[in-house]
Amino acid sequence: DGGITQSPKYLFRKEGQNVTLSCEQNLNHDAMYWYRQDPGQGLRLIYYSQIVNDFQKGDIAEGYSVSREKKESFPLTVTSAQKNPTAFYLCASTPTGTNQPQHFGDGTRLSIL
Amino acid sequence: KQEVTQIPAALSVPEGENLVLNCSFTDSAIYNLQWFRQDPGKGLTSLLLIQSSQREQTSGRLNASLDKSSGRSTLYIAASQPGDSATYLCAVPTGGYQKVTFGTGTKLQVIP
Numbered sequence: 514d515g516g517i518t519q520s521p522k523y524l525f526r527k528e529g530q531n532v533t534l535s536c537e538q539n540l541n542h543d544a545m546y547w548y549r550q551d552p553g554q555g556l557r558l559i560y561y562s563q564i565v566n567d568f569q570k571g572d573i574a575e576g577y578s579v580s581r582e583k584k585e586s587f588p589l590t591v592t593s594a595q596k597n598p599t600a601f602y603l604c605a606s607t608p609t610g611t612n613q614p615q616h617f618g619d620g621t622r623l624s625i626l
Numbered sequence: 627k628q629e630v631t632q633i634p635a636a637l638s639v640p641e642g643e644n645l646v647l648n649c650s651f652t653d654s655a656i657y658n659l660q661w662f663r664q665d666p667g668k669g670l671t672s673l674l675l676i677q678s679s680q681r682e683q684t685s686g687r688l689n690a691s692l693d694k695s696s697g698r699s700t701l702y703i704a705a706s707q708p709g710d711s712a713t714y715l716c717a718v719p720t721g722g723y724q725k726v727t728f729g730t731g732t733k734l735q736v737i738p
Contacts, residue, residue, distance in 0.1 A: 517669075548728075555630070555715065555728040556670075571725075603669055614660055615717075615726065617669035 515540045519604050519618035525626045526591065526598060534589045534621045536604035542616070543609045545587040549573060550601040550620075559602075562587055591623060599624050628653045628720035632729035639706055640737050647701040647732045649716035654694045656718045661690050661701050664713045664731070673714075674701070706736045 517538045526532045538545065544563050548556040558571030562581040576595025581587055587606075591598045601622050605615040629652045639645050649659070657678045662670040674690040676683045676699070683690050689702040699716055713731040720727040 519669075553730065555730045558725065561725065601667075605670075614672035614675045615670070616672070617662075619669045620667070622667070 517604055517606055517616055517618035519602075519621050521621060522619070524621055524623045526623060527626050529593045531590055531592050532623070534591065534602055534604075534623070536587045536589065536618060537585055538587075538604075538606045538616075538618075539585060540606055540608070540616060541584070542606035543584070544607045545581070546605040546607075546615070547571075547577075547579065547587070547589045548603045548605065550603060556603060559589065628718060628727045630716060630718055630727050630729040632714075632716060632732050634732060635730065636733040636735075638735040638737060641706060641708060643706050643736075645703050645706055645734070647703070647714050647734070649699040649701070649729055651697045651699075651718050651727075653718075653720070654697050656694065658719065659690075659692050659699050660717045660726070661688075661699075662715045662717065664715060666712075670715065703734075706734075708736045708738050710734060711736050 520535045546561040547559040550556050557573050559577050560579040562568035565584050568579050568581050578590045601620050603620045604618045607613045607615050631650045633648050660675045661673045664670050674683045676692045687704040692699045713733045715731040717726040717728045
C-alpha cells in the first residue's frame with residue numbers, strides 16, 4: 514500500500530545537537546510538507562517542497578533545514594539553533610494540482626534530554 | 627492572513643447522538659476546505675474535501691457543508707460511536723500553491 518513513512522517515532526535531542534527526521538513517500542506525490550504540532554495549537558508549516566531540488570520556508574522555518582534530493586524523500590533537520598524543539602512533527606504530501614487532500618505520516622515526537 | 631477557528635475545543639456526547647462540529651475562516655476566497663481526523667499520537671487522516679463550488683460533501687455517517695460567503699463550514703456526524711472519538715481539524719488553502727492553514731481542532735469524546 515502507498516503511504517508516508519516517518520522515522521523514528523520517538524527522538525531525543527541533547528543540547529547543542531542536530532537531529533534529522535526522516536520522511537519517505539511512495540505515493541509519487543510532487544509536493545511534500547513538514548509541520549510542527551504543539552499542544553493546544555494547530556499545525557504550523559515549517560518547510561514545503563513542490564518539486565525535487567526546490568523548497569520554500571513556511572511560517573516557522575528558523576532553526577530548521579530541509580533537502581529534497583529525491584522525489585520520495587524530504588528529511589527535516591532540527592538544528593541546535595531551534596531553542597524549543599520539543600513537539601510532534603508531521604510530514605505530508607500531495608499530488609500536483611489544486612483541490613487535492615494532503616496525506617500524512619504518523620509523526621515523530623521529539624523531546625529534549 | 628487566513629485564520630481558522632474551531633469551536634468548541636472539546637465536546638463529549640453519549641453514543642448514538644448526532645453532533646455538529648464548527649469551523650470558521652476569515653478569508654472567504656478559498657478553493658476548497660478539508661476536514662481531517664487525528665487519533666492520539668498519530669498523523670491526520672483526510673475525511674472530506676469540499677470544493678469551493680460545492681455546498682456539501684458526504685461520506686458514510688459524515689456530512690460536511692461549506693458556506694463561503696459567511697466563512698463557515700460544519701461537519702455533521704450522525705449516530706456517533708465510541709470509535710469516532712478523536713480530534714477533528716479543518717484546513718483551508720492560504721496564500722500560496724497547496725499551502726493550507728489548520729484550525730486548532732475539536733476533541734470529541736463519544737461515551738458508550
